[in-house]
Amino acid sequence: MSAEPWPEGVGKRILESVDSTNAEAARVAASLRGPEWILARRQTAGRGRRGRGWTDPAGNFAATLVMHPQEPPEHLALRSFVAALALQDALIAATGRPPGFALKWPNDVLLNGGKLAGILLETIPTPGALHLAVGIGVNLRHAPAPEPGAVAPVDLMSATGVALDPEDLLNLLAPAFARWEGRLQTYGFEPLRQAFLQRAARLGQRITARTVSETHDGTFDGIDARGALILTTARGRITVPAADVFFDENEARPCS
Amino acid sequence: MTQERNDADVAFIRALAELLNENDLTELNVKREYGESDSLNVRVSRMTAPPPAPAPTYAPPPAAPAQTAPVSEAPAVERTSGDPAEHPGAVTSPMVGTAYLSPEPGADAFITVGAQVAEGQTLLIIEAMKTMNHIPAPRAGTVKRILVTDGSAVEYGAPLVIVE
Numbered sequence: 001m002s003a004e005p006w007p008e009g010v011g012k013r014i015l016e017s018v019d020s021t022n023a024e025a026a027r028v029a030a031s032l033r034g035p036e037w038i039l040a041r042r043q044t045a046g047r048g049r050r051g052r053g054w055t056d057p058a059g060n061f062a063a064t065l066v067m068h069p070q071e072p073p074e075h076l077a078l079r080s081f082v083a084a085l086a087l088q089d090a091l092i093a094a095t096g097r098p099p100g101f102a103l104k105w106p107n108d109v110l111l112n113g114g115k116l117a118g119i120l121l122e123t124i125p126t127p128g129a130l131h132l133a134v135g136i137g138v139n140l141r142h143a144p145a146p147e148p149g150a151v152a153p154v155d156l157m158s159a160t161g162v163a164l165d166p167e168d169l170l171n172l173l174a175p176a177f178a179r180w181e182g183r184l185q186t187y188g189f190e191p192l193r194q195a196f197l198q199r200a201a202r203l204g205q206r207i208t209a210r211t212v213s214e215t216h217d218g219t220f221d222g223i224d225a226r227g228a229l230i231l232t233t234a235r236g237r238i239t240v241p242a243a244d245v246f247f248d249e250n251e252a253r254p255c256s
Numbered sequence: 257m258t259q260e261r262n263d264a265d266v267a268f269i270r271a272l273a274e275l276l277n278e279n280d281l282t283e284l285n286v287k288r289e290y291g292e293s294d295s296l297n298v299r300v301s302r303m304t305a306p307p308p309a310p311a312p313t314y315a316p317p318p319a320a321p322a323q324t325a326p327v328s329e330a331p332a333v334e335r336t337s338g339d340p341a342e343h344p345g346a347v348t349s350p351m352v353g354t355a356y357l358s359p360e361p362g363a364d365a366f367i368t369v370g371a372q373v374a375e376g377q378t379l380l381i382i383e384a385m386k387t388m389n390h391i392p393a394p395r396a397g398t399v400k401r402i403l404v405t406d407g408s409a410v411e412y413g414a415p416l417v418i419v420e
Contacts, residue, residue: 076389211409
């Protein structure tokens with residue numbers, strides 16, 4: 001199944017069960033000699049953004065890549081796009097069905113307009129070094145209950161009929177991640193920015209970006225060189241580095 | 257983005273108010289230039305007995321030309337290097353993003369004013385592109401000020417916390 005070999009120098013650790021792969025990453029980061037993927041067959045306390053829960057019934061994918069990036073902190077967040085592009089590649093390779101997959105800023109992977117995966121990155125401060133945990137969850141077998149206003153969750157099995165084992169997905173994801181990471185290192189963010197926009201759902205359409213203190217309605221006009229969302233609103237063009245993005249519910253139709 | 261400026265301005269004014277109190281001054285006038293046609297004029301003054309209640313005069317809707325009301329009679333205090341970004345103990349933001357003072361909503365804040373912190377200890381989180389960046393204390397010390405509020409937008413280089 002895996003066309004690309006496992007990336008050289010990257011570790012792989014498979015756990016039957018763990019509280020959260022990002023939490024495990026924080027515990028082991030200082031002892032690792034190189035990048036390592038940590039896959040758990042069950043997460044008992046999966047975490048989403050800002051304390052939101054992330055449920056992981058058996059059969060779903062939960063893994064974290066621990067990295068040791070050397071560049072300035074402001075560049076770390078570009079891994080959001082590395083992860084989203086790589087995960088979409090891996091899912092297309094696994095299912096053989098490119099249509100239906102799309103990306104939602106900054107790093108959600110959608111399938112038929114539904115939320116298939118969540119990605120959460122966290123830096124891990126350790127004495128004398130900086131580690132980055134790239135946590136990825138994919139609804140392979142089960143989708144959680146929908147939340148009002150948010151993009152409805154979807155699972156791969158129901159949507160495509162493909163039963164994908166988490167470790168098989170990891171074997172596709174790890175080389176895809178290494179490939180996009182290599183592009184980022186060699187050519188900078190621009191090729192990733194272009195690729196993201198080609199795959200982005202709702203480009204040129206109305207979306208809503210909600211920050212802690214404000215809600216912006218506007219036209220999704222791309223992402224800037226830092227990866228921030230560009231929105232043209234009634235009050236002008238703004239860039240948003242951190243927000244929850246919502247699509248119009250009554251326009252919920254398959255993307256791409 | 258205007259909200260980012262507003263939050264930065266609010267933090268700045270708050271820091272001025274603290275400076276006023278700490279040094280037992282009665283009035284502070286500061287003008288901050290953001291560009292040719294954009295500036296912020298702040299006058300913080302203490303009325304009489306009741307201490308804090310700083311009354312900031314808030315000037316600019318960004319993009320509009322500087323219509324800064326001439327508040328000053330005589331720039332009473334020339335201790336204008338109260339810009340917290342210039343403070344030797346300032347920890348500044350390494351990126352543009354949203355600041356969070358606690359690990360998740362409802363949880364205790366990472367730090368409080370007066371707390372001792374160790375080098376490398378997380379002071380706050382700045383989120384950008386769904387990446388939670390833990391901002392570590394660059395040195396051990398005491399938290400003197402926290403210059404951002406939870407959920408506020410921060411610019412590159414904005415002062416976040418003062419650790420001495």
